[in-house]
Amino acid sequence: MVGIISGLFSALFLAFAYQFSGMAVRHCRQTGPVTILALAHILMGGLSLLGLACMWTPLVWTALPDYLWPLIGVVLFYLCGQSCLLFAQRTIDSSRIVPLLGLKLVVLALINLLILRTESYGPLQWLGMAMTLLSAALLNRAGRRIPLQGLLLVLLTCVGYALSDTCIVHLVPKFQEHGMEGLFRPALLSAFLSYVLCGLVSLVMLPFLPRQPLAVWRKVSPFAFFWLLAILFLYICFASLGTVNGNIIQSTRGLLAIGLGALLARAGYTELEERVNAAVMLRRVFAGVLMVLAIVCYNWGRW
Known part of the structure:
Protein backbone atom coordinates (compact mmCIF):
# COMPACT_ATOMS: atom_id res chain seq x y z
CA MET A 1 0.00 0.00 0.00
CA VAL A 2 2.88 2.40 0.80
CA GLY A 3 4.32 1.81 -2.68
CA ILE A 4 1.01 2.48 -4.45
CA ILE A 5 0.33 5.65 -2.44
CA SER A 6 3.90 6.87 -3.04
CA GLY A 7 3.57 6.20 -6.77
CA LEU A 8 0.29 8.11 -6.99
CA PHE A 9 1.76 11.03 -5.03
CA SER A 10 4.74 11.02 -7.39
CA ALA A 11 2.46 11.08 -10.44
CA LEU A 12 0.41 13.92 -8.93
CA PHE A 13 3.46 15.99 -8.01
CA LEU A 14 4.91 15.46 -11.50
CA ALA A 15 1.65 16.71 -13.02
CA PHE A 16 1.96 19.84 -10.84
CA ALA A 17 5.67 20.20 -11.70
CA TYR A 18 4.96 20.16 -15.44
CA GLN A 19 2.23 22.78 -15.02
CA PHE A 20 4.54 25.01 -12.98
CA SER A 21 7.38 24.61 -15.51
CA GLY A 22 4.98 25.56 -18.29
CA MET A 23 3.84 28.55 -16.24
CA ALA A 24 7.45 29.69 -15.74
CA LEU A 37 16.33 25.15 -16.53
CA ALA A 38 19.49 26.42 -14.82
CA LEU A 39 17.68 28.33 -12.06
CA ALA A 40 15.41 25.37 -11.26
CA HIS A 41 18.31 22.95 -11.01
CA ILE A 42 20.35 25.26 -8.80
CA LEU A 43 17.43 25.14 -6.36
CA MET A 44 17.09 21.36 -6.76
CA GLY A 45 20.83 20.94 -6.35
CA GLY A 46 20.79 22.87 -3.07
CA LEU A 47 17.97 20.73 -1.66
CA SER A 48 19.65 17.55 -2.91
CA LEU A 49 22.88 18.57 -1.19
CA LEU A 50 20.98 18.52 2.11
CA GLY A 51 19.61 15.09 1.26
CA LEU A 52 23.08 13.85 0.34
CA ALA A 53 24.42 15.08 3.68
CA CYS A 54 21.72 13.09 5.50
CA MET A 55 22.55 9.95 3.51
CA TRP A 56 26.31 10.42 3.51
CA THR A 57 28.44 7.31 3.12
CA PRO A 58 32.16 6.88 2.35
CA LEU A 59 31.04 5.09 -0.84
CA VAL A 60 30.42 8.52 -2.38
CA TRP A 61 34.23 8.84 -2.63
CA THR A 62 35.47 5.24 -2.68
CA ALA A 63 33.08 4.11 -5.43
CA LEU A 64 33.48 7.31 -7.51
CA PRO A 65 35.66 5.74 -10.27
CA ASP A 66 32.99 3.07 -10.83
CA TYR A 67 29.86 5.23 -10.90
CA LEU A 68 31.21 8.49 -12.37
CA TRP A 69 30.53 7.78 -16.05
CA PRO A 70 26.99 6.41 -15.54
CA LEU A 71 26.28 9.46 -13.35
CA ILE A 72 27.53 11.83 -16.06
CA GLY A 73 25.33 10.02 -18.59
CA VAL A 74 22.27 10.29 -16.33
CA VAL A 75 22.76 14.04 -15.86
CA LEU A 76 23.78 14.90 -19.44
CA PHE A 77 20.87 13.11 -21.12
CA TYR A 78 18.37 14.23 -18.48
CA LEU A 79 19.31 17.91 -18.86
CA CYS A 80 19.12 17.63 -22.66
CA GLY A 81 15.67 16.06 -22.41
CA GLN A 82 14.47 18.58 -19.84
CA SER A 83 15.64 21.53 -21.93
CA CYS A 84 13.73 20.17 -24.94
CA LEU A 85 10.65 19.84 -22.74
CA LEU A 86 10.83 23.49 -21.65
CA PHE A 87 11.22 24.63 -25.27
CA ALA A 88 8.18 22.50 -26.21
CA GLN A 89 6.10 24.05 -23.41
CA ARG A 90 6.35 27.45 -25.08
CA THR A 91 3.81 26.29 -27.69
CA ILE A 92 2.17 23.12 -26.32
CA ASP A 93 -0.05 22.94 -23.23
CA SER A 94 1.36 20.80 -20.43
CA SER A 95 -1.80 18.69 -20.26
CA ARG A 96 -1.03 17.47 -23.79
CA ILE A 97 2.73 17.10 -23.39
CA VAL A 98 2.64 14.91 -20.28
CA PRO A 99 0.61 12.04 -21.80
CA LEU A 100 2.83 12.22 -24.91
CA LEU A 101 5.85 11.49 -22.71
CA GLY A 102 4.59 7.90 -22.71
CA LEU A 103 6.32 7.73 -26.11
CA LYS A 104 9.47 7.23 -24.04
CA LEU A 105 8.38 3.59 -23.88
CA VAL A 106 8.78 3.23 -27.66
CA VAL A 107 12.11 5.10 -27.67
CA LEU A 108 13.48 2.99 -24.82
CA ALA A 109 12.33 -0.22 -26.49
CA LEU A 110 14.02 0.73 -29.76
CA ILE A 111 17.25 1.65 -27.94
CA ASN A 112 17.29 -1.73 -26.18
CA LEU A 113 16.38 -3.61 -29.37
CA LEU A 114 18.45 -1.88 -32.06
CA ILE A 115 21.41 -0.29 -30.24
CA LEU A 116 22.05 -2.14 -26.99
CA ARG A 117 20.56 -5.42 -28.28
CA THR A 118 19.71 -6.42 -24.71
CA GLU A 119 16.04 -7.34 -25.14
CA SER A 120 13.61 -9.05 -27.48
CA TYR A 121 9.88 -8.35 -27.54
CA GLY A 122 6.80 -10.52 -27.79
CA PRO A 123 3.34 -9.74 -29.22
CA LEU A 124 2.14 -7.95 -26.06
CA GLN A 125 5.13 -5.61 -26.07
CA TRP A 126 4.61 -4.74 -29.75
CA LEU A 127 0.89 -4.21 -29.08
CA GLY A 128 1.78 -1.87 -26.22
CA MET A 129 4.05 0.16 -28.50
CA ALA A 130 1.33 0.36 -31.17
CA MET A 131 -1.19 1.55 -28.56
CA THR A 132 1.30 4.20 -27.43
CA LEU A 133 1.59 5.56 -30.98
CA LEU A 134 -2.21 5.48 -31.39
CA SER A 135 -2.64 7.41 -28.15
CA ALA A 136 -0.16 10.04 -29.37
CA ALA A 137 -2.08 10.37 -32.65
CA LEU A 138 -5.36 10.85 -30.76
CA LEU A 139 -3.82 13.50 -28.51
CA ASN A 140 -2.62 15.39 -31.58
CA ARG A 141 -6.24 15.64 -32.77
CA ALA A 142 -7.72 16.53 -29.37
CA GLY A 143 -7.68 20.33 -29.65
CA ARG A 144 -5.33 22.61 -31.56
CA ARG A 145 -3.03 20.60 -33.78
CA ILE A 146 0.40 20.22 -32.20
CA PRO A 147 3.02 21.98 -34.39
CA LEU A 148 5.64 19.73 -35.97
CA PRO A 173 23.88 -1.27 -9.20
CA LYS A 174 27.33 0.33 -8.75
CA PHE A 175 26.46 1.08 -5.12
CA GLN A 176 24.97 -2.38 -4.65
CA GLU A 177 28.23 -3.88 -5.94
CA HIS A 178 30.04 -2.00 -3.17
CA GLY A 179 27.86 -3.55 -0.45
CA MET A 180 24.90 -1.17 -0.19
CA GLU A 181 21.88 -3.44 0.25
CA GLY A 182 18.35 -3.12 -1.11
CA LEU A 183 17.02 -0.78 -3.79
CA PHE A 184 15.83 2.24 -1.82
CA ARG A 185 19.14 3.57 -0.42
CA PRO A 186 21.22 3.06 -3.61
CA ALA A 187 18.45 4.60 -5.74
CA LEU A 188 17.93 7.58 -3.44
CA LEU A 189 21.69 8.16 -3.19
CA SER A 190 21.88 8.05 -7.00
CA ALA A 191 19.06 10.60 -7.23
CA PHE A 192 20.69 13.02 -4.78
CA LEU A 193 24.07 12.72 -6.52
CA SER A 194 22.43 13.28 -9.92
CA TYR A 195 20.63 16.46 -8.86
CA VAL A 196 23.67 17.79 -6.98
CA LEU A 197 25.63 17.41 -10.23
CA CYS A 198 22.76 19.07 -12.15
CA GLY A 199 23.02 21.96 -9.70
CA LEU A 200 26.79 22.23 -10.19
CA VAL A 201 26.40 22.26 -13.99
CA SER A 202 23.75 24.97 -13.66
CA LEU A 203 26.00 27.04 -11.38
CA VAL A 204 28.75 26.88 -14.02
CA MET A 205 26.22 28.08 -16.62
CA LEU A 206 24.90 30.93 -14.46
CA PRO A 207 27.64 33.55 -15.19
CA PHE A 208 26.99 33.13 -18.94
CA LEU A 209 23.22 33.71 -18.57
CA PRO A 210 21.38 37.03 -18.09
CA ARG A 211 21.00 38.00 -14.44
CA GLN A 212 17.45 37.42 -13.25
CA PRO A 213 15.39 39.32 -10.66
CA LEU A 214 14.01 37.60 -7.56
CA ALA A 215 10.57 37.43 -9.20
CA VAL A 216 11.86 34.94 -11.80
CA TRP A 217 13.39 32.74 -9.10
CA ARG A 218 9.99 32.74 -7.40
CA LYS A 219 8.29 31.65 -10.62
CA VAL A 220 10.77 28.79 -11.03
CA SER A 221 10.79 27.56 -7.42
CA PRO A 222 7.41 25.68 -7.46
CA PHE A 223 8.60 23.66 -10.47
CA ALA A 224 11.85 22.79 -8.68
CA PHE A 225 10.10 21.90 -5.42
CA PHE A 226 7.38 19.67 -6.91
CA TRP A 227 9.78 17.98 -9.34
CA LEU A 228 12.25 16.97 -6.64
CA LEU A 229 9.42 15.91 -4.31
CA ALA A 230 7.99 13.73 -7.09
CA ILE A 231 11.36 12.07 -7.67
CA LEU A 232 11.71 11.20 -3.97
CA PHE A 233 8.24 9.61 -3.87
CA LEU A 234 9.06 7.81 -7.12
CA TYR A 235 12.07 6.10 -5.56
CA ILE A 236 10.02 5.07 -2.52
CA CYS A 237 7.54 3.55 -4.98
CA PHE A 238 10.31 1.74 -6.90
CA ALA A 239 11.78 0.39 -3.66
CA SER A 240 8.38 -0.94 -2.54
CA LEU A 241 6.90 -2.24 -5.80
CA GLY A 242 9.80 -2.54 -8.25
CA THR A 243 10.41 -0.47 -11.37
CA VAL A 244 7.85 -2.26 -13.58
CA ASN A 245 4.85 -1.67 -11.31
CA GLY A 246 6.22 1.76 -10.43
CA ASN A 247 6.29 2.84 -14.07
CA ILE A 248 2.73 1.61 -14.57
CA ILE A 249 1.52 3.75 -11.65
CA GLN A 250 3.60 6.64 -13.03
CA SER A 251 1.69 6.47 -16.31
CA THR A 252 -1.35 7.93 -14.51
CA ARG A 253 0.47 11.29 -14.49
CA GLY A 254 -0.92 11.89 -17.99
CA LEU A 255 -4.52 11.58 -16.80
CA LEU A 256 -3.77 13.73 -13.76
CA ALA A 257 -2.19 16.39 -16.01
CA ILE A 258 -5.26 16.37 -18.28
CA GLY A 259 -7.54 16.87 -15.27
CA LEU A 260 -5.32 19.60 -13.83
CA GLY A 261 -5.23 21.35 -17.21
CA ALA A 262 -9.03 21.28 -17.42
CA LEU A 263 -9.28 22.87 -13.96
CA LEU A 264 -6.80 25.62 -14.93
CA ALA A 265 -8.68 26.38 -18.16
CA ARG A 266 -11.98 26.49 -16.29
CA ALA A 267 -10.45 28.86 -13.73
CA GLY A 268 -9.54 31.23 -16.57
CA TYR A 269 -5.83 30.47 -17.04
CA THR A 270 -6.24 30.15 -20.79
CA GLU A 271 -2.69 31.39 -21.41
CA LEU A 272 -1.57 28.08 -19.86
CA GLU A 273 -4.28 25.67 -20.98
CA GLU A 274 -6.63 25.73 -23.95
CA ARG A 275 -10.34 25.79 -23.06
CA MET A 281 -11.87 16.62 -23.36
CA LEU A 282 -13.36 13.14 -23.69
CA ARG A 283 -10.92 12.37 -26.53
CA ARG A 284 -8.01 13.54 -24.37
CA VAL A 285 -9.12 11.36 -21.45
CA PHE A 286 -9.56 8.38 -23.79
CA ALA A 287 -6.07 8.93 -25.21
CA GLY A 288 -4.67 9.21 -21.68
CA VAL A 289 -6.37 5.95 -20.63
CA LEU A 290 -5.07 4.28 -23.79
CA MET A 291 -1.52 5.36 -22.88
CA VAL A 292 -1.89 3.80 -19.41
CA LEU A 293 -3.21 0.57 -20.95
CA ALA A 294 -0.34 0.58 -23.45
CA ILE A 295 2.22 0.70 -20.64
CA VAL A 296 0.38 -2.05 -18.72
CA CYS A 297 0.31 -4.18 -21.88
CA TYR A 298 4.00 -3.58 -22.59
CA ASN A 299 4.99 -4.60 -19.07
CA TRP A 300 2.54 -7.50 -18.74
CA GLY A 301 5.12 -10.13 -19.65
CA ARG A 302 7.61 -8.74 -17.12
CA TRP A 303 5.55 -9.49 -14.04
Missing part, protein backbone atom coordinates in the same frame (compact mmCIF):
# COMPACT_ATOMS: atom_id res chain seq x y z
CA VAL A 25 8.25 29.35 -19.45
CA ARG A 26 5.17 31.31 -20.57
CA HIS A 27 5.20 33.98 -17.87
CA CYS A 28 8.96 34.60 -18.21
CA ARG A 29 9.34 34.54 -22.00
CA GLN A 30 12.22 37.03 -21.92
CA THR A 31 14.12 34.74 -19.53
CA GLY A 32 14.20 31.76 -21.90
CA PRO A 33 13.94 27.99 -21.27
CA VAL A 34 17.70 27.47 -20.77
CA THR A 35 17.87 30.05 -17.97
CA ILE A 36 14.74 28.61 -16.34
CA GLN A 149 8.48 21.55 -34.22
CA GLY A 150 6.78 21.04 -30.86
CA LEU A 151 6.19 17.35 -31.55
CA LEU A 152 9.86 16.90 -32.49
CA LEU A 153 10.87 18.59 -29.22
CA VAL A 154 8.63 16.17 -27.28
CA LEU A 155 10.25 13.24 -29.09
CA LEU A 156 13.72 14.61 -28.26
CA THR A 157 12.57 14.92 -24.64
CA CYS A 158 11.60 11.24 -24.71
CA VAL A 159 14.99 10.33 -26.21
CA GLY A 160 16.80 12.27 -23.47
CA TYR A 161 14.70 10.68 -20.74
CA ALA A 162 15.12 7.19 -22.22
CA LEU A 163 18.91 7.50 -22.47
CA SER A 164 19.04 8.88 -18.93
CA ASP A 165 16.95 5.93 -17.70
CA THR A 166 19.35 3.56 -19.46
CA CYS A 167 22.25 5.13 -17.56
CA ILE A 168 20.30 4.91 -14.27
CA VAL A 169 20.06 1.15 -14.81
CA HIS A 170 23.88 1.08 -14.75
CA LEU A 171 24.30 3.69 -11.99
CA VAL A 172 22.25 2.21 -9.13
CA VAL A 276 -12.00 22.90 -24.92
CA ASN A 277 -15.50 21.45 -25.19
CA ALA A 278 -16.66 18.20 -23.61
CA ALA A 279 -16.09 16.13 -26.77
CA VAL A 280 -12.44 17.18 -27.08
Whole structure:
Protein backbone atom coordinates (compact mmCIF):
# COMPACT_ATOMS: atom_id res chain seq x y z
CA MET A 1 0.00 0.00 0.00
CA VAL A 2 2.88 2.40 0.80
CA GLY A 3 4.32 1.81 -2.68
CA ILE A 4 1.01 2.48 -4.45
CA ILE A 5 0.33 5.65 -2.44
CA SER A 6 3.90 6.87 -3.04
CA GLY A 7 3.57 6.20 -6.77
CA LEU A 8 0.29 8.11 -6.99
CA PHE A 9 1.76 11.03 -5.03
CA SER A 10 4.74 11.02 -7.39
CA ALA A 11 2.46 11.08 -10.44
CA LEU A 12 0.41 13.92 -8.93
CA PHE A 13 3.46 15.99 -8.01
CA LEU A 14 4.91 15.46 -11.50
CA ALA A 15 1.65 16.71 -13.02
CA PHE A 16 1.96 19.84 -10.84
CA ALA A 17 5.67 20.20 -11.70
CA TYR A 18 4.96 20.16 -15.44
CA GLN A 19 2.23 22.78 -15.02
CA PHE A 20 4.54 25.01 -12.98
CA SER A 21 7.38 24.61 -15.51
CA GLY A 22 4.98 25.56 -18.29
CA MET A 23 3.84 28.55 -16.24
CA ALA A 24 7.45 29.69 -15.74
CA VAL A 25 8.25 29.35 -19.45
CA ARG A 26 5.17 31.31 -20.57
CA HIS A 27 5.20 33.98 -17.87
CA CYS A 28 8.96 34.60 -18.21
CA ARG A 29 9.34 34.54 -22.00
CA GLN A 30 12.22 37.03 -21.92
CA THR A 31 14.12 34.74 -19.53
CA GLY A 32 14.20 31.76 -21.90
CA PRO A 33 13.94 27.99 -21.27
CA VAL A 34 17.70 27.47 -20.77
CA THR A 35 17.87 30.05 -17.97
CA ILE A 36 14.74 28.61 -16.34
CA LEU A 37 16.33 25.15 -16.53
CA ALA A 38 19.49 26.42 -14.82
CA LEU A 39 17.68 28.33 -12.06
CA ALA A 40 15.41 25.37 -11.26
CA HIS A 41 18.31 22.95 -11.01
CA ILE A 42 20.35 25.26 -8.80
CA LEU A 43 17.43 25.14 -6.36
CA MET A 44 17.09 21.36 -6.76
CA GLY A 45 20.83 20.94 -6.35
CA GLY A 46 20.79 22.87 -3.07
CA LEU A 47 17.97 20.73 -1.66
CA SER A 48 19.65 17.55 -2.91
CA LEU A 49 22.88 18.57 -1.19
CA LEU A 50 20.98 18.52 2.11
CA GLY A 51 19.61 15.09 1.26
CA LEU A 52 23.08 13.85 0.34
CA ALA A 53 24.42 15.08 3.68
CA CYS A 54 21.72 13.09 5.50
CA MET A 55 22.55 9.95 3.51
CA TRP A 56 26.31 10.42 3.51
CA THR A 57 28.44 7.31 3.12
CA PRO A 58 32.16 6.88 2.35
CA LEU A 59 31.04 5.09 -0.84
CA VAL A 60 30.42 8.52 -2.38
CA TRP A 61 34.23 8.84 -2.63
CA THR A 62 35.47 5.24 -2.68
CA ALA A 63 33.08 4.11 -5.43
CA LEU A 64 33.48 7.31 -7.51
CA PRO A 65 35.66 5.74 -10.27
CA ASP A 66 32.99 3.07 -10.83
CA TYR A 67 29.86 5.23 -10.90
CA LEU A 68 31.21 8.49 -12.37
CA TRP A 69 30.53 7.78 -16.05
CA PRO A 70 26.99 6.41 -15.54
CA LEU A 71 26.28 9.46 -13.35
CA ILE A 72 27.53 11.83 -16.06
CA GLY A 73 25.33 10.02 -18.59
CA VAL A 74 22.27 10.29 -16.33
CA VAL A 75 22.76 14.04 -15.86
CA LEU A 76 23.78 14.90 -19.44
CA PHE A 77 20.87 13.11 -21.12
CA TYR A 78 18.37 14.23 -18.48
CA LEU A 79 19.31 17.91 -18.86
CA CYS A 80 19.12 17.63 -22.66
CA GLY A 81 15.67 16.06 -22.41
CA GLN A 82 14.47 18.58 -19.84
CA SER A 83 15.64 21.53 -21.93
CA CYS A 84 13.73 20.17 -24.94
CA LEU A 85 10.65 19.84 -22.74
CA LEU A 86 10.83 23.49 -21.65
CA PHE A 87 11.22 24.63 -25.27
CA ALA A 88 8.18 22.50 -26.21
CA GLN A 89 6.10 24.05 -23.41
CA ARG A 90 6.35 27.45 -25.08
CA THR A 91 3.81 26.29 -27.69
CA ILE A 92 2.17 23.12 -26.32
CA ASP A 93 -0.05 22.94 -23.23
CA SER A 94 1.36 20.80 -20.43
CA SER A 95 -1.80 18.69 -20.26
CA ARG A 96 -1.03 17.47 -23.79
CA ILE A 97 2.73 17.10 -23.39
CA VAL A 98 2.64 14.91 -20.28
CA PRO A 99 0.61 12.04 -21.80
CA LEU A 100 2.83 12.22 -24.91
CA LEU A 101 5.85 11.49 -22.71
CA GLY A 102 4.59 7.90 -22.71
CA LEU A 103 6.32 7.73 -26.11
CA LYS A 104 9.47 7.23 -24.04
CA LEU A 105 8.38 3.59 -23.88
CA VAL A 106 8.78 3.23 -27.66
CA VAL A 107 12.11 5.10 -27.67
CA LEU A 108 13.48 2.99 -24.82
CA ALA A 109 12.33 -0.22 -26.49
CA LEU A 110 14.02 0.73 -29.76
CA ILE A 111 17.25 1.65 -27.94
CA ASN A 112 17.29 -1.73 -26.18
CA LEU A 113 16.38 -3.61 -29.37
CA LEU A 114 18.45 -1.88 -32.06
CA ILE A 115 21.41 -0.29 -30.24
CA LEU A 116 22.05 -2.14 -26.99
CA ARG A 117 20.56 -5.42 -28.28
CA THR A 118 19.71 -6.42 -24.71
CA GLU A 119 16.04 -7.34 -25.14
CA SER A 120 13.61 -9.05 -27.48
CA TYR A 121 9.88 -8.35 -27.54
CA GLY A 122 6.80 -10.52 -27.79
CA PRO A 123 3.34 -9.74 -29.22
CA LEU A 124 2.14 -7.95 -26.06
CA GLN A 125 5.13 -5.61 -26.07
CA TRP A 126 4.61 -4.74 -29.75
CA LEU A 127 0.89 -4.21 -29.08
CA GLY A 128 1.78 -1.87 -26.22
CA MET A 129 4.05 0.16 -28.50
CA ALA A 130 1.33 0.36 -31.17
CA MET A 131 -1.19 1.55 -28.56
CA THR A 132 1.30 4.20 -27.43
CA LEU A 133 1.59 5.56 -30.98
CA LEU A 134 -2.21 5.48 -31.39
CA SER A 135 -2.64 7.41 -28.15
CA ALA A 136 -0.16 10.04 -29.37
CA ALA A 137 -2.08 10.37 -32.65
CA LEU A 138 -5.36 10.85 -30.76
CA LEU A 139 -3.82 13.50 -28.51
CA ASN A 140 -2.62 15.39 -31.58
CA ARG A 141 -6.24 15.64 -32.77
CA ALA A 142 -7.72 16.53 -29.37
CA GLY A 143 -7.68 20.33 -29.65
CA ARG A 144 -5.33 22.61 -31.56
CA ARG A 145 -3.03 20.60 -33.78
CA ILE A 146 0.40 20.22 -32.20
CA PRO A 147 3.02 21.98 -34.39
CA LEU A 148 5.64 19.73 -35.97
CA GLN A 149 8.48 21.55 -34.22
CA GLY A 150 6.78 21.04 -30.86
CA LEU A 151 6.19 17.35 -31.55
CA LEU A 152 9.86 16.90 -32.49
CA LEU A 153 10.87 18.59 -29.22
CA VAL A 154 8.63 16.17 -27.28
CA LEU A 155 10.25 13.24 -29.09
CA LEU A 156 13.72 14.61 -28.26
CA THR A 157 12.57 14.92 -24.64
CA CYS A 158 11.60 11.24 -24.71
CA VAL A 159 14.99 10.33 -26.21
CA GLY A 160 16.80 12.27 -23.47
CA TYR A 161 14.70 10.68 -20.74
CA ALA A 162 15.12 7.19 -22.22
CA LEU A 163 18.91 7.50 -22.47
CA SER A 164 19.04 8.88 -18.93
CA ASP A 165 16.95 5.93 -17.70
CA THR A 166 19.35 3.56 -19.46
CA CYS A 167 22.25 5.13 -17.56
CA ILE A 168 20.30 4.91 -14.27
CA VAL A 169 20.06 1.15 -14.81
CA HIS A 170 23.88 1.08 -14.75
CA LEU A 171 24.30 3.69 -11.99
CA VAL A 172 22.25 2.21 -9.13
CA PRO A 173 23.88 -1.27 -9.20
CA LYS A 174 27.33 0.33 -8.75
CA PHE A 175 26.46 1.08 -5.12
CA GLN A 176 24.97 -2.38 -4.65
CA GLU A 177 28.23 -3.88 -5.94
CA HIS A 178 30.04 -2.00 -3.17
CA GLY A 179 27.86 -3.55 -0.45
CA MET A 180 24.90 -1.17 -0.19
CA GLU A 181 21.88 -3.44 0.25
CA GLY A 182 18.35 -3.12 -1.11
CA LEU A 183 17.02 -0.78 -3.79
CA PHE A 184 15.83 2.24 -1.82
CA ARG A 185 19.14 3.57 -0.42
CA PRO A 186 21.22 3.06 -3.61
CA ALA A 187 18.45 4.60 -5.74
CA LEU A 188 17.93 7.58 -3.44
CA LEU A 189 21.69 8.16 -3.19
CA SER A 190 21.88 8.05 -7.00
CA ALA A 191 19.06 10.60 -7.23
CA PHE A 192 20.69 13.02 -4.78
CA LEU A 193 24.07 12.72 -6.52
CA SER A 194 22.43 13.28 -9.92
CA TYR A 195 20.63 16.46 -8.86
CA VAL A 196 23.67 17.79 -6.98
CA LEU A 197 25.63 17.41 -10.23
CA CYS A 198 22.76 19.07 -12.15
CA GLY A 199 23.02 21.96 -9.70
CA LEU A 200 26.79 22.23 -10.19
CA VAL A 201 26.40 22.26 -13.99
CA SER A 202 23.75 24.97 -13.66
CA LEU A 203 26.00 27.04 -11.38
CA VAL A 204 28.75 26.88 -14.02
CA MET A 205 26.22 28.08 -16.62
CA LEU A 206 24.90 30.93 -14.46
CA PRO A 207 27.64 33.55 -15.19
CA PHE A 208 26.99 33.13 -18.94
CA LEU A 209 23.22 33.71 -18.57
CA PRO A 210 21.38 37.03 -18.09
CA ARG A 211 21.00 38.00 -14.44
CA GLN A 212 17.45 37.42 -13.25
CA PRO A 213 15.39 39.32 -10.66
CA LEU A 214 14.01 37.60 -7.56
CA ALA A 215 10.57 37.43 -9.20
CA VAL A 216 11.86 34.94 -11.80
CA TRP A 217 13.39 32.74 -9.10
CA ARG A 218 9.99 32.74 -7.40
CA LYS A 219 8.29 31.65 -10.62
CA VAL A 220 10.77 28.79 -11.03
CA SER A 221 10.79 27.56 -7.42
CA PRO A 222 7.41 25.68 -7.46
CA PHE A 223 8.60 23.66 -10.47
CA ALA A 224 11.85 22.79 -8.68
CA PHE A 225 10.10 21.90 -5.42
CA PHE A 226 7.38 19.67 -6.91
CA TRP A 227 9.78 17.98 -9.34
CA LEU A 228 12.25 16.97 -6.64
CA LEU A 229 9.42 15.91 -4.31
CA ALA A 230 7.99 13.73 -7.09
CA ILE A 231 11.36 12.07 -7.67
CA LEU A 232 11.71 11.20 -3.97
CA PHE A 233 8.24 9.61 -3.87
CA LEU A 234 9.06 7.81 -7.12
CA TYR A 235 12.07 6.10 -5.56
CA ILE A 236 10.02 5.07 -2.52
CA CYS A 237 7.54 3.55 -4.98
CA PHE A 238 10.31 1.74 -6.90
CA ALA A 239 11.78 0.39 -3.66
CA SER A 240 8.38 -0.94 -2.54
CA LEU A 241 6.90 -2.24 -5.80
CA GLY A 242 9.80 -2.54 -8.25
CA THR A 243 10.41 -0.47 -11.37
CA VAL A 244 7.85 -2.26 -13.58
CA ASN A 245 4.85 -1.67 -11.31
CA GLY A 246 6.22 1.76 -10.43
CA ASN A 247 6.29 2.84 -14.07
CA ILE A 248 2.73 1.61 -14.57
CA ILE A 249 1.52 3.75 -11.65
CA GLN A 250 3.60 6.64 -13.03
CA SER A 251 1.69 6.47 -16.31
CA THR A 252 -1.35 7.93 -14.51
CA ARG A 253 0.47 11.29 -14.49
CA GLY A 254 -0.92 11.89 -17.99
CA LEU A 255 -4.52 11.58 -16.80
CA LEU A 256 -3.77 13.73 -13.76
CA ALA A 257 -2.19 16.39 -16.01
CA ILE A 258 -5.26 16.37 -18.28
CA GLY A 259 -7.54 16.87 -15.27
CA LEU A 260 -5.32 19.60 -13.83
CA GLY A 261 -5.23 21.35 -17.21
CA ALA A 262 -9.03 21.28 -17.42
CA LEU A 263 -9.28 22.87 -13.96
CA LEU A 264 -6.80 25.62 -14.93
CA ALA A 265 -8.68 26.38 -18.16
CA ARG A 266 -11.98 26.49 -16.29
CA ALA A 267 -10.45 28.86 -13.73
CA GLY A 268 -9.54 31.23 -16.57
CA TYR A 269 -5.83 30.47 -17.04
CA THR A 270 -6.24 30.15 -20.79
CA GLU A 271 -2.69 31.39 -21.41
CA LEU A 272 -1.57 28.08 -19.86
CA GLU A 273 -4.28 25.67 -20.98
CA GLU A 274 -6.63 25.73 -23.95
CA ARG A 275 -10.34 25.79 -23.06
CA VAL A 276 -12.00 22.90 -24.92
CA ASN A 277 -15.50 21.45 -25.19
CA ALA A 278 -16.66 18.20 -23.61
CA ALA A 279 -16.09 16.13 -26.77
CA VAL A 280 -12.44 17.18 -27.08
CA MET A 281 -11.87 16.62 -23.36
CA LEU A 282 -13.36 13.14 -23.69
CA ARG A 283 -10.92 12.37 -26.53
CA ARG A 284 -8.01 13.54 -24.37
CA VAL A 285 -9.12 11.36 -21.45
CA PHE A 286 -9.56 8.38 -23.79
CA ALA A 287 -6.07 8.93 -25.21
CA GLY A 288 -4.67 9.21 -21.68
CA VAL A 289 -6.37 5.95 -20.63
CA LEU A 290 -5.07 4.28 -23.79
CA MET A 291 -1.52 5.36 -22.88
CA VAL A 292 -1.89 3.80 -19.41
CA LEU A 293 -3.21 0.57 -20.95
CA ALA A 294 -0.34 0.58 -23.45
CA ILE A 295 2.22 0.70 -20.64
CA VAL A 296 0.38 -2.05 -18.72
CA CYS A 297 0.31 -4.18 -21.88
CA TYR A 298 4.00 -3.58 -22.59
CA ASN A 299 4.99 -4.60 -19.07
CA TRP A 300 2.54 -7.50 -18.74
CA GLY A 301 5.12 -10.13 -19.65
CA ARG A 302 7.61 -8.74 -17.12
CA TRP A 303 5.55 -9.49 -14.04
